[in-house]
Amino acid sequence: MIAGVFVAVLVPAMLLAHASAQSAPMTDEQINRIRTNCVSTKNTLTQLHASDALLRVNRGQIYLSMTTKLMSRFNARAESNRANAKDLVSVTETYGSALLNFQNDYKTYEEQLSSALKIDCSKEPVAFYDAVASARVKRAQVHNDVVTLHQYIDTYKLTFDAFATDFASNGGTN
Amino acid sequence: MNNPEEVLQEEKSTFWGHHRLLLLIVLSIFIALGLVSISMALYNSSGAAQLDLSRPGYKTVTSQAVNNDGDFQDYSASGPLDTNAINEFRSVYDKQATKAKAVDAFSGDPLDPDVLDIGASSSTD
Numbered sequence: 001m002i003a004g005v006f007v008a009v010l011v012p013a014m015l016l017a018h019a020s021a022q023s024a025p026m027t028d029e030q031i032n033r034i035r036t037n038c039v040s041t042k043n044t045l046t047q048l049h050a051s052d053a054l055l056r057v058n059r060g061q062i063y064l065s066m067t068t069k070l071m072s073r074f075n076a077r078a079e080s081n082r083a084n085a086k087d088l089v090s091v092t093e094t095y096g097s098a099l100l101n102f103q104n105d106y107k108t109y110e111e112q113l114s115s116a117l118k119i120d121c122s123k124e125p126v127a128f129y130d131a132v133a134s135a136r137v138k139r140a141q142v143h144n145d146v147v148t149l150h151q152y153i154d155t156y157k158l159t160f161d162a163f164a165t166d167f168a169s170n171g172g173t174n
Numbered sequence: 175m176n177n178p179e180e181v182l183q184e185e186k187s188t189f190w191g192h193h194r195l196l197l198l199i200v201l202s203i204f205i206a207l208g209l210v211s212i213s214m215a216l217y218n219s220s221g222a223a224q225l226d227l228s229r230p231g232y233k234t235v236t237s238q239a240v241n242n243d244g245d246f247q248d249y250s251a252s253g254p255l256d257t258n259a260i261n262e263f264r265s266v267y268d269k270q271a272t273k274a275k276a277v278d279a280f281s282g283d284p285l286d287p288d289v290l291d292i293g294a295s296s297s298t299d
Contacts, residue, residue, distance in 0.1 A: 026294070027294065030292070030293070030294050033291065033292060034292045037290070037291050037292055040291075041290050041291070041292055044284075044290060045285075045290075046231065047234075048284050048285070049231065050231060050232050050234055050235045051235060052280065053224065053225075053227060053232055053235065054227065054232075054235040054238055054239060055277075055279050055280065056224060056225070057225055057227060057239050057240075058238075058239065058240050059277060059279045060225070061240060062246070062270075062273060062274045063274060065246045065270070066270060066271070066274055069246055069247075069248045069249065070249050070263075070266065070267055070270060072251075073248065073249045073250065073251040074249055074251075074263050074267075076251040076252075077249075077250065077251050077252060077253060077255055077259070078255055080251075080252065081254065081255035083255055103221060104221075106224060107221045107224050110224045129287065129292060132285055132287070132290065132292070133285075133287070135285055136283070136285035136286065139280060139284075139285055140283075142280045143278075143279070143280040143281055146278070146279045146280055146281075147278075149274075150274070150275045153271050153274055153275060154271075154275075156267075157267065157268070157271060160263070160264070160267065164260050164264070167255075167260065168257070
């Protein structure tokens with residue numbers, strides 16, 4: 001979990017630092033390159049925009065189902081049988097917060113990428129470059145959210161195993 | 175003799191009195207515009223816009239969207255909690271957890287300026 005927090009904080013910071021470094025005055029050569037590659041870059045970004053949206057829909061559906069169809073349901077069943085499921089409920093709540101972060105961060109990223117796509121890179125190459133750099137940082141944050149969600153899926157499994165062991169040792173009266 | 179303000183008011187009411195249908199249409203249009211504006215604001219602010227693959231620009235991927243997760247087995251929230259129930263949950267959870275973690279979504283760095291060939295060190299050669 002500490003490693004997850006480390007990644008979640010450090011990677012965007014490194015990308016931000018890189019982006020800031022790149023926001024230093026651009027050379028004429030680089031500006032010309034952005035203008036020259038304007039059409040192909042926009043095509044690439046448009047494809048990425050669409051494929052990321054598909055990824056968001058399909059993965060988001062699975063991540064949501066993990067909590068609504070499994071975690072919450074097992075917690076409810078355990079509690080209705082008067083078992084101590086506090087740890088499971090706690091992990092589920094944390095997972096829910098992480099899922100909310102994923103949804104919000106994706107929204108922020110999508111809005112930033114959309115605004116980058118609206119910039120005419122042949123007329124405003126510097127603004128376009130900065131917008132893409134900002135979208136890059138936000139996309140990295142979305143990936144960190146995904147990593148965090150995967151970690152909480154594992155955490156719930158470990159907590160469930162502990163619950164099951166405790167349940168068995170108490171003769172089914174956890 | 176009526177004062178000028180009363181005459182003016184009378185003319186106004188007469189004008190709208192004679193154009194009730196026009197007033198109705200104009201008011202209807204403004205109310206519709208207001209409701210559409212509120213709907214669009216909610217559509218954008220709620221995040222629904224990001225999930226709407228029917229928007230222009232997403233047509234290439236619309237067909238690949240999973241419309242139902244029917245193979246995602248629901249676990250019953252009611253019933254006794256015994257060894258069988260725990261084993262059943264473990265089996266279902268492991269299967270779905272594997273599926274959820276199968277894709278390292280949003281990994282890679284496709285927005286790297288060098289990948290897009292717009293970076294300081296990029297080369298078009």
